[in-house]
Amino acid sequence: MDDYLRRTAITRLRVSDEQSDLLEATISDWQHGATLASQIGWRENEDSKYGLQQLAYDNVREETRLGSQHAILATHQAASALTGVNELKDKGRKVSCPEFTSPTIKYDANTLTLFDDNTVSLTTVESRVRCELVLPEDEDGYQYQFLSDDEWSVTESTLTARDGEYFLHLGFRKPNPFDEQASPAEDRTVLGVDLGIENLAVTSTAHFESGKKLVHDHDQFEQVRGDLQQTGTQSAHRTIVGRENREERYSRDKLHRVSNEIIDEAVEHECSHIVFEDLAYIRDRMPNAKKFHQWAHRKLISFVTYKAEALGIRIEFVDASYTSQRCSECGHTSRGNRPSQAHFECGKCGKILHADYNAAKNVGWRFVRRGLNDSRRTGDSQLALKSGTVKPNRGFIPYSVPS
Numbered sequence: 001m002d003d004y005l006r007r008t009a010i011t012r013l014r015v016s017d018e019q020s021d022l023l024e025a026t027i028s029d030w031q032h033g034a035t036l037a038s039q040i041g042w043r044e045n046e047d048s049k050y051g052l053q054q055l056a057y058d059n060v061r062e063e064t065r066l067g068s069q070h071a072i073l074a075t076h077q078a079a080s081a082l083t084g085v086n087e088l089k090d091k092g093r094k095v096s097c098p099e100f101t102s103p104t105i106k107y108d109a110n111t112l113t114l115f116d117d118n119t120v121s122l123t124t125v126e127s128r129v130r131c132e133l134v135l136p137e138d139e140d141g142y143q144y145q146f147l148s149d150d151e152w153s154v155t156e157s158t159l160t161a162r163d164g165e166y167f168l169h170l171g172f173r174k175p176n177p178f179d180e181q182a183s184p185a186e187d188r189t190v191l192g193v194d195l196g197i198e199n200l201a202v203t204s205t206a207h208f209e210s211g212k213k214l215v216h217d218h219d220q221f222e223q224v225r226g227d228l229q230q231t232g233t234q235s236a237h238r239t240i241v242g243r244e245n246r247e248e249r250y251s252r253d254k255l256h257r258v259s260n261e262i263i264d265e266a267v268e269h270e271c272s273h274i275v276f277e278d279l280a281y282i283r284d285r286m287p288n289a290k291k292f293h294q295w296a297h298r299k300l301i302s303f304v305t306y307k308a309e310a311l312g313i314r315i316e317f318v319d320a321s322y323t324s325q326r327c328s329e330c331g332h333t334s335r336g337n338r339p340s341q342a343h344f345e346c347g348k349c350g351k352i353l354h355a356d357y358n359a360a361k362n363v364g365w366r367f368v369r370r371g372l373n374d375s376r377r378t379g380d381s382q383l384a385l386k387s388g389t390v391k392p393n394r395g396f397i398p399y400s401v402p403s
């Protein structure tokens with residue numbers, strides 16, 4: 001569901017030869033980057049935006065001159081195309097890996113800026129270019145209602161080259177006043193989730209999902225595979241393939257069960273939002289995580305996402321820097337708060353918590369605070385905890401008041 005009204009205004013751009021060269025080069029790198037991401041997603045069977053971003057981002061950056069935001073957008077574009085292709089495949093159609101050959105590129109509010117003088121600045125593979133919009137002489141041109149009204153802000157847009165000219169499909173959006181869900185007065189209850197290895201997932205409501213068995217079984221499988229590979233016979237190879245399929249099925253089953261537990265936790269505590277750390281942060285935080293762990297986290301998030309969507313629960317991601325060093329009680333942040341992997345002890349207020357539980361609460365808090373900083377929002381945001389919900393700077397609300 002969309003919280004916004006969306007409109008598109010199409011305009012031509014006035015472009016110098018030099019700008020044209022840069023835009024052309026950018027589109028070319030975009031086609032290359034999106035196709036590369038598409039091939040990676042096709043090979044790894046990954047079509048979720050965040051999952052593919054995690055898998056393909058580094059490659060796109062290495063193989064193209066796209067900046068970080070355009071590299072991310074290219075992976076998202078590829079993920080959307082793969083999702084479309086997979087839907088066709090599910091209907092029994094013959095499909096192939098999507099390629100990006102049309103002379104078009106996506107922009108968003110980070111890569112495109114619209115100015116009051118009806119010019120835009122666009123990110124390219126080198127410096128930004130600033131071009132004039134070629135608008136109708138007639139002041140009643142429909143484009144003006146979006147350009148001159150501050151309520152409409154620029155969002156996903158598309159630049160297309162055609163016969164040596166550039167056309168910008170400027171996407172605009174504004175909050176949908178008729179959408180109850182988008183109402184700024186909406187109360188939100190947030191479930192924070194910390195992902196890890198020892199504990200696959202821990203929620204702000206203190207639900208722990210151990211990752212030990214999954215990792216143990218995976219390690220054992222790897223060992224047996226190593227032994228079989230040394231054997232090197234045809235039948236050993238067949239055994240490996242059979243076991244790989246079984247292991248993947250087993251791991252997926254386990255991750256489905258864990259995702260169901262997280263959803264149950266959210267439903268039980270009447271949460272409107274489930275919040276994870278951004279995958280890039282999880283990866284930075286766990287440099288020793290194996291490919292298997294990364295795969296497991298991606299799968300888990302994608303399972304939770306589609307199940308949550310069906311229930312009207314939203315999934316959000318937060319920047320999770322310092323979530324493991326910050327005290328979820330008093331906010332004191334220090335490396336010394338984390339004397340061991342599992343143990344959190346605040347050097348200031350003395351609070352002792354399981355470290356992953358502390359991190360899960362911080363992930364949730366970060367999103368709750370984001371709501372407080374949004375001036376349009378007047379609704380309450382609160383974090384779901386084991387014994388009740390907590391609003392920032394306000395009282396504790398137990399789930400059930402003992403009579």
Ligand SMILES: [Zn+2]
Nearest residue numbers: 327330346349
């Ligand atoms: Zn503290």
